[in-house]
Amino acid sequence: MQPPEPTLRLRVDREALTHNWRTLDRLSGLATAGAAIKADCYGLGVDACVPALRDAGCQSFFVAHWSEVEAVLAHVPPEQVAVLHGPVHGEDVVFAKAAGVRPVLNSLEQIRRWTGQSGGPCHLMIDTGINRLGIAPEELTDPAVAELDVDILMSHLANADEESATNALQLETFARCQSRVSHRRASLANSAGVALGRDYAFNLTRPGLALYGGVPRSELSGKIKQVAYLEAAIIQARTLKPGDAVGYNGQFIAQTEMRVGTVSLGYGDGFLRSRGLGGALRRGQARLPILGKVSMDMVVVDLSAAPHTKEGDWLDVPFDLSNAAQQSSLSQYELLTVLGSRWHRN
Ligand SMILES: *Cc1c(COP(=O)(O)O)cnc(C)c1O
Numbered sequence: 001m002q003p004p005e006p007t008l009r010l011r012v013d014r015e016a017l018t019h020n021w022r023t024l025d026r027l028s029g030l031a032t033a034g035a036a037i038k039a040d041c042y043g044l045g046v047d048a049c050v051p052a053l054r055d056a057g058c059q060s061f062f063v064a065h066w067s068e069v070e071a072v073l074a075h076v077p078p079e080q081v082a083v084l085h086g087p088v089h090g091e092d093v094v095f096a097k098a099a100g101v102r103p104v105l106n107s108l109e110q111i112r113r114w115t116g117q118s119g120g121p122c123h124l125m126i127d128t129g130i131n132r133l134g135i136a137p138e139e140l141t142d143p144a145v146a147e148l149d150v151d152i153l154m155s156h157l158a159n160a161d162e163e164s165a166t167n168a169l170q171l172e173t174f175a176r177c178q179s180r181v182s183h184r185r186a187s188l189a190n191s192a193g194v195a196l197g198r199d200y201a202f203n204l205t206r207p208g209l210a211l212y213g214g215v216p217r218s219e220l221s222g223k224i225k226q227v228a229y230l231e232a233a234i235i236q237a238r239t240l241k242p243g244d245a246v247g248y249n250g251q252f253i254a255q256t257e258m259r260v261g262t263v264s265l266g267y268g269d270g271f272l273r274s275r276g277l278g279g280a281l282r283r284g285q286a287r288l289p290i291l292g293k294v295s296m297d298m299v300v301v302d303l304s305a306a307p308h309t310k311e312g313d314w315l316d317v318p319f320d321l322s323n324a325a326q327q328s329s330l331s332q333y334e335l336l337t338v339l340g341s342r343w344h345r346n
Helices: 014-027 038-042 046-056 066-073 090-099 108-116 137-141 165-180 191-195 321-328 332-337
Strands: 008-012 061-063 081-083 102-105 121-125 149-154 183-187 228-240 258-263 280-283 286-291 299-302 314-317
Touching: 008 046, 014 046, 014 191, 038 046, 038 066, 038 332, 046 066, 061 066, 066 081, 066 090, 090 102, 090 108, 102 108, 102 149, 137 165, 165 183, 280 299, 321 332
Parallel strands: 061 081, 081 102, 102 121, 121 149, 149 183
Antiparallel strands: 008 228, 228 258, 228 314, 258 299, 280 286, 280 314, 286 299
């Protein structure tokens, strides 16, 4: 039996997503933009986002885990899918070959694991300073590297969202590596890297955050559109008397009689406690302050500014990522990826 309509809904604005990809593709100059789609498109949903990116013209998609591949293959051809974590186990190689997707090789061990099972087209990550994944530039002289059929030679910027001397250093190191291994495409920039300028774009850029409405650098503000729109329903309306305390630990105490609404939205839905402090939901133009602590499945809001709202009515959950990040001191990345599975995604 189909469950009834949920009390949380997440709308992905496909036009905004298309606009953001096209904008990042244009800002990439002669390079083309791919898309980081790991963590279920940063929480927004592969089924909602990948078809729009594909139809906009995107042909390179990056996931982190092997477990993320299957959902993506419903929408795009396997040779367009890259798995960033690489083949850590022999069975990852078997899976990559069976599915036809391309591993990103991150270490000499991964390279040997890949070539040991006859290899094929792959991507190669070089570590130029983030010290997370990738082989060291010195390791490029290893004979195992020369055997590879490298499609994308890539590296990842550590500080692209800041003014930092390491951006130019990473760029220089990566540029020097290019001549040491044959490859079809080179790729360095994430979303913030796209804003650093055309030098950083090489053949392919890999934006993630900015596709989904995040603004990691001021150069992108005004150019990127909000993609995710969230709504939560009131599941009970009540009237507080002076002295009534709301929620766990009674952190809000009513001073006067007031109408409040209990809303189906909590930290189980990625609305973390830090979003409650000083935060508000909206009903049209009316601002409805959050009262007391955010619970796992609920928050309580002051309905004074929208006195006619009732059980079942929908409230807007503000999700301009820059503003929400400022209000909550969470990163824009965290705000997206914590959303969870209870949202009804269109
Ligand atoms: C996540 C990721 C990206 C996308 O980064 P954003 O900052 O979200 O644009 C690009 N490349 C790699 C290797 C990544 O892990």
